[in-house]
Amino acid sequence: MSQTPLDAPRAWAEFQDPAEPGQRVRADLTWLTSRWNCIFGRGCPGIEADRPDAGCCTLGAHLTDDDDLARVGRAVDRLGPSRWERHATGTEEGWHVRDGGSATTRVVDGACVFLNGPDFPGGPGCALHGLALAEGVEPLTTKPDVCWQLPVRRSYRDVELPDGEAYLEVTIGEFDRRAWGPGGHDLDWYCTGSPEAHTAAEPVWLTLRAELEELLGTAAYDVLARLCTEHDRRRLPLLVHPATAAATAAAAAGRLPG
Structure with a gap:
């Protein structure tokens, strides 16, 4: 449609x-x-046609400020390889990169470092979102501000x-x-x-x-x-x-x- x-x-x-x-x-x-x-996962074709399984996660998420960075960092510390597909990359190379004074989640293979593939045993989609659901808390407590606010502006x-x-x-x-x-x-x-x-x-x-x-x-x-x-x-x-x-x-x- x-x-x-x-x-x-x-x-x-x-x-x-x-x-x-x-x-x-x-x-x-x-x-x-x-x-x-x-x-997402229920017919979403993604914002880029060649990455339908990535939804809107093909871009790195901009961290709004130091508080946002620190809050996500605490959530990352609770993520293990069983729940985060790119755990090795995110921990060894860093889960975020800096461009001037701003920080953005790292992009790996054309998508955010926290995106789990559709066949990942720990669950597809955002690893930070999955962590929140597993812990019984709102995803806004683990995900970057720009991610949990979308699509509210x-x-x-x-x-x-x-x-x-x-x-x-x-x-x-x-x-x-x-x-x-x-x-x-x-x-x-x-x-x-x-x-x-x-x-x-x-x-x-x-x-x-x-x-x-x-x-x-x-x-x-x-x-x-x-x-x-x-x-x-x-x-x-x-x-x-x-x-x-x-x-x-x-x-x-x-x-x-x-």
Whole structure:
């Protein structure tokens, strides 16, 4: 099925962050009430056609700061060869590389060093994600920030009002192919605009609750959840995520699993 338009109409909500007086949240309700879900290992063709088993892990993950680097490093210390296919490479050559002041996970054989192959006995996919599941913790505690946040995008903007007052605007939206930069338009496939990935029984604001609470805080998430519930109940068809709408129509026609 074809990718849906990037510039379809959206419904947005803005609200005061209950925990931060100088901060307002701007949320894309169209995205947050969509039925997107990660289909890695369940039909995901990958962002590069020649690496379908790599999903979106063909690139090294940029570590956002020293805290991110240290947190992932602690998780790496708990990874052994039975759970991490490239354990030898990652420990002997290092699991990350530096380019100037930034660090990125090492790329090995065209994919992130933490990617296990489809036939690896310890489990396919991200070794750090598998570690979290084995330990019974949220993957956001073991994976790089950029990985566990995808495909939610958080951005900031300083807003000055006509009366001279100002606040920090925190935007929560969809990490679509444009968010990858100019190269995002060259991805062979990308999930957020693909009906094949909009097959979840529950909306994003519920399935990614842990991630959204980490990004916003519990108080702001509670407000967001209420607004998403109201939008899901009253939304106009025009403001349904186009990929969710396409997936729903295809499932009704028997062309896509519901």
